[in-house]
Amino acid sequence: MADSKVALTTGANSGIGLATVLELARRGFRSVGSVRGEAKAEAVAKAAADAGVQVETVLLDVTDPEGCAEVVDRLRPAVVVNNAGYSATGAIEDVDDEEARQAFETMVLAPMRMARLALPHMRQGGGGRIVNVSSIYGIATTPLTGWYQACKHALEALSDALRAEAAGSGVKVVLVEPGGFRTGIWEEAEREVQRRAGSRYEPGYRRILTGTRLAQPVMGEPAQVARVIGRAATARLPRARYLVGYDAQALAVVQRLTPTAVKDRVSRLVLGL
Numbered sequence: 549m550a551d552s553k554v555a556l557t558t559g560a561n562s563g564i565g566l567a568t569v570l571e572l573a574r575r576g577f578r579s580v581g582s583v584r585g586e587a588k589a590e591a592v593a594k595a596a597a598d599a600g601v602q603v604e605t606v607l608l609d610v611t612d613p614e615g616c617a618e619v620v621d622r623l624r625p626a627v628v629v630n631n632a633g634y635s636a637t638g639a640i641e642d643v644d645d646e647e648a649r650q651a652f653e654t655m656v657l658a659p660m661r662m663a664r665l666a667l668p669h670m671r672q673g674g675g676g677r678i679v680n681v682s683s684i685y686g687i688a689t690t691p692l693t694g695w696y697q698a699c700k701h702a703l704e705a706l707s708d709a710l711r712a713e714a715a716g717s718g719v720k721v722v723l724v725e726p727g728g729f730r731t732g733i734w735e736e737a738e739r740e741v742q743r744r745a746g747s748r749y750e751p752g753y754r755r756i757l758t759g760t761r762l763a764q765p766v767m768g769e770p771a772q773v774a775r776v777i778g779r780a781a782t783a784r785l786p787r788a789r790y791l792v793g794y795d796a797q798a799l800a801v802v803q804r805l806t807p808t809a810v811k812d813r814v815s816r817l818v819l820g821l
């Protein structure tokens with residue numbers, strides 16, 4: 549049976565995941581975050597101590613199926629926040645099968661595996677909550693991060709299917725769709741672009757990096773997303789999706805109202821493609 553007090557967040561040592569484990573602890577959960585190393589566990593412990601809350605950590609790479617099963621069966625969480633992810637920047641022509649597979653393993657297969665493992669415990673406990681951290685790029689699309697967007701679009705589709713499948717068991721499935729927030733994901737994007745030196749798409753990558761560097765000072769703090777995740781995890785009647793940030797809300801409208809030919813022309817112009 550799921551333990552109604554346990555909330556498990558994946559990728560908890562940084563950015564939105566770190567803010568989320570703190571937020572869920574403040575909301576009274578036994579908040580547990582997954583990390584990929586002892587030093588990262590220590591970083592979480594320090595952040596929790598600074599915030600005056602208690603957070604536990606478990607060692608887990610979400611692409612390890614046995615590790616996921618061990619963690620979920622041991623903790624039997626009533627709330628699972630599937631947050632672990634990374635930027636997966638790259639033109640389709642630059643990303644090989646292995647890189648694409650890794651992105652899907654981390655941001656699509658892993659969240660669904662965690663849900664599949666947690667569901668029987670949640671059902672036994674009379675209900676539960678699965679919060680999947682998607683992105684505005686689960687709705688909108690732009691060039692040069694196609695695999696990231698494919699992962700988030702897949703996560704959206706799977707979450708929609710799961711929401712109806714799990715509803716009869718009292719399990720609510722919620723998508724959180726942030727715009728741009730100041731986290732480690734942008735440093736990861738810089739490293740990915742460095743690895744693609746010499747690509748014919750390099751000028752486009754440079755423009756993306758310039759854009760994100762300029763945008764970072766005005767980006768929101770991850771705590772803002774964490775508060776929305778906290779609400780999604782506790783509201784009696786949570787919404788199916790929460791767009792977080794003015795940029796996400798604006799982009800969602802642009803995506804709906806702008807003809808594809810216009811969007812293509814603008815993104816080619818902006819990225820020099």
Ligand SMILES: NC(=O)c1ccc[n+]([C@@H]2O[C@H](COP(=O)([O-])OP(=O)(O)OC[C@H]3O[C@@H](n4cnc5c(N)ncnc54)[C@H](OP(=O)(O)O)[C@@H]3O)[C@@H](O)[C@H]2O)c1
Pocket residue numbers: 558559560561562563564565582583584588608609610611631632633634654681682683684725726727728729730731732733734736770
């Ligand atoms: N920041 C934004 O603007 C933004 C916008 C929309 C959506 N999101 C989504 O928010 C989520 C969190 O990202 P963030 O912005 O907070 O980035 P972040 O600061 O880089 O944090 C990402 C976290 O995911 C973990 N992670 C990555 N791959 C993992 C794996 N295979 N197993 C376990 N943990 C793994 C990282 O662990 P390591 O430190 O060990 O790598 C890290 O803890 C992602 O799903 C991202 O797509 C972010």
